[in-house]
Amino acid sequence: MGPVLPRLSVWNVKTEQKTFKAKRGGDKPSLFAFFILIKGRRKAKKLNYIEEIKNYFPADEQEQADKETILKYISLFSDNILTRENIFAHITGSAIILNKTADKTLMVYHNIYKSWSWTGGHADGAKDVFTLAAQEAKEETGIKNIAPLNDGRLASIDVLPVWGHFKKNKYVSSHLHLSLAYLFEADDSEVLSAKLDENSGVKWIKIDEITQYVSEPDMLPVYKKLFNRAGKSVLSAK
Helix, strand or coil, X not given: CCCCCCCCCHHHHHXXXXXXXXXXXXXXXXXXXXXXXXXXXXXXXXXXXXXXXXXXXXXXXXXXXXXXXXHHHHHHCCCCCCCCCCCCEEEEEEEEEECCCCCEEEEEEECCCCEEECEEEECCCCCCHHHHHHHHHHHHHCCCCEEECHHHCCCEEEXXXXXXXXXXXXXXXXXXXXXXXXXXXXXXXXXXXXCCCCEEEEEEEEHHHHHHCCCCCCCHHHHHHHHHHCCXXXXXXX
16 A cells, blocks of 8 residues: 655656755665655645645544634634644644554554554644654654655544643643644654653554554544544454
8 A cells, every 4th residue: 555656767866866965965865765755755745734624624523523623723823723832722743654564553652641652743833734743753753764645635633632741740731632643654664763752662553453552542533533544444343
């Protein structure tokens, strides 16, 4: 179920590899890494988050209601809905990452939620939530190369509760994450590394064993929805 890679001439490949090397330094990327780079670059021209939400077609009543709620919050709190300064609700971007055979998903053990979970983070002012989700996926798992599935389009929209907790010795009151989620693919042979200030583990988990790892019951329907949208129906009804 791999993404369709762009058709490039040999000249274009060599030119782009040299350009990448000149900008980043070091050795030129492998052909696989280069194609991942180009794939991401082709999808980088994203709508801003408000346009994405407005253009998103809800799949069911839950998504329709959550879309309306998120747009209402944006209207009411246009000055800080992208930041954690809004203590009631704020925009977040998350990623479901699948391997090439679509039978595993890459997850992290979240220190606050005490559960294996998707990757993601707060927008913190960023309007390009797709790029945010991709960056968080890399930072939290240590993988170097990911490619967007679903043409990089928004794959899920949800209003998710976050219960009160301590973070860096400071209490954070219960609030809402206005969640925008995307689908990605990665090579499950890449070296992984946890982002220890947030996660204490990272690993590939078999999708049909996901209920053994996720201890947040509210999140299982969200993961199931995204797996299904990636063409993989794996969770039995609970």
